[in-house]
Amino acid sequence: xxxxxxxxxxxxxxxxxxxxxxxxxxxxxxxxxxxxxxxxxxxxxxxxxxxxxxxxxxxxxxxxxxxxxx
Numbered sequence: 001x002x003x004x005x006x007x008x009x010x011x012x013x014x015x016x017x018x019x020x021x022x023x024x025x026x027x028x029x030x031x032x033x034x035x036x037x038x039x040x041x042x043x044x045x046x047x048x049x050x051x052x053x054x055x056x057x058x059x060x061x062x063x064x065x066x067x068x069x070x
Contacts, residue, residue, distance in 0.1 A: 011049070020044040 013024045013031075022041065030037055030045070037045075039056075046052045 016045070016049045019049045 011019075013027045016022075016027055017024045020041075022044070027045075043054050046054045
């Protein structure tokens, strides 16, 4: 997950920590190695911290079709 938007907003890790109530070391891990994060954390970072919107869609038919061919 890229944090280019955080940089564009000129947010420090401390400022992002204050916005989303996550520790700086955790934010650093996510920035540096794409640490495993829960969807609710992704939503918090994007929506509360960066002012964006997360949209997730799942094409069930495609997944079902793919499973049948395997």
